[in-house]
Amino acid sequence: MNRYLGIVGIIAMVFLMNSFENHPFKNSPEENQDNTKLSLGAKTALVPAPVWVIGSYDKNGKPNVMTSAWVGICCSKPPCVMTSIRKATYTFGNIMERKAFSVNIPSEQFAKETAYFGSVSGRDVDKFKVSGLNPVKCDLVDAPYIKEFPIVVECKLVQTLELGSHTMFIGEIMDVKVDKAMLGEKELPDIEKVKPFVFTPGSSNFFGIGEYLGSVSPLTKEVEKK
Numbered sequence: 002m003n004r005y006l007g008i009v010g011i012i013a014m015v016f017l018m019n020s021f022e023n024h025p026f027k028n029s030p031e032e033n034q035d036n037t038k039l040s041l042g043a044k045t046a047l048v049p050a051p052v053w054v055i056g057s058y059d060k061n062g063k064p065n066v067m068t069s070a071w072v073g074i075c076c077s078k079p080p081c082v083m084t085s086i087r088k089a090t091y092t093f094g095n096i097m098e099r100k101a102f103s104v105n106i107p108s109e110q111f112a113k114e115t116a117y118f119g120s121v122s123g124r125d126v127d128k129f130k131v132s133g134l135n136p137v138k139c140d141l142v143d144a145p146y147i148k149e150f151p152i153v154v155e156c157k158l159v160q161t162l163e164l165g166s167h168t169m170f171i172g173e174i175m176d177v178k179v180d181k182a183m184l185g186e187k188e189l190p191d192i193e194k195v196k197p198f199v200f201t202p203g204s205s206n207f208f209g210i211g212e213y214l215g216s217v218s219p220l221t222k223e224v225e226k227k
């Protein structure tokens with residue numbers, strides 16, 4: 002009996018020690034933080050990168066889509082967005098020819114289609130047919146958008162910039178269209194409804210967006226109060 006109690010005691014002690022080790026409040030973040038930087042060299046493996054899908058027509062009017070992580074807003078007035086694309090992609094020639102593209106922002110539910118759009122070429126397959134998603138002609142520019150994606154952006158090509166492996170395409174945003182159900186306050190897209198996701202270059206993983214952290218103005222005041 003005593004031997005049995007001893008074994009149970011040891012197991013309980015190991016369990017308690019283990020849960021204390023993993024407890025988030027064991028040390029304050031400052032105590033745990035080691036800011037020693039390790040140089041990784043000149044790389045693009047920064048986290049996170051957005052994951053958007055670029056829509057374009059080929060010279061025969063076939064709609065195509067490709068996933069792009071080298072993307073972002075690059076001017077407020079006029080509103081502009083950029084995507085950097087390799088010459089080897091089918092999309093590259095399409096945008097050069099049609100002088101237009103769409104940016105399609107996926108929700109988490111389209112993670113697998115987004116992976117697929119970035120893994121095969123429209124030169125070889127019809128990505129809309131295979132994925133079952135539907136192309137819709139943009140109202141203002143010569144490009145298709147993805148009907149099922151919650152946010153789509155119509156862009157007119159205004160500049161290209163040769164950078165090396167990639168050419169940056171700068172598009173002026175002619176219109177942003179959002180599914181009604183995805184709108185929140187002030188008729189703006191609601192991130193918690195849209196559920197976009199991000200990409201980790203290098204390791205090639207998708208991650209959802211985490212929890213709400215606060216609004217810019219009150220957060221700024223917290224630092225000023227310090």
Ligand SMILES: Cc1cc2nc3c(=O)[nH]c(=O)nc-3n(C[C@H](O)[C@H](O)[C@H](O)COP(=O)(O)O)c2cc1C
Nearest residue numbers: 067068069070071086087090091092119121122123
């Ligand atoms: C998550 C992800 C992000 C990507 N980002 C880019 C990018 O920013 N620029 C690029 O040229 N290719 C990028 N690619 C690769 C292209 O999407 C891929 O080469 C695609 O097959 C090109 O399609 P297309 O030939 O039909 O244009 C990415 C792929 C994935 C999976």
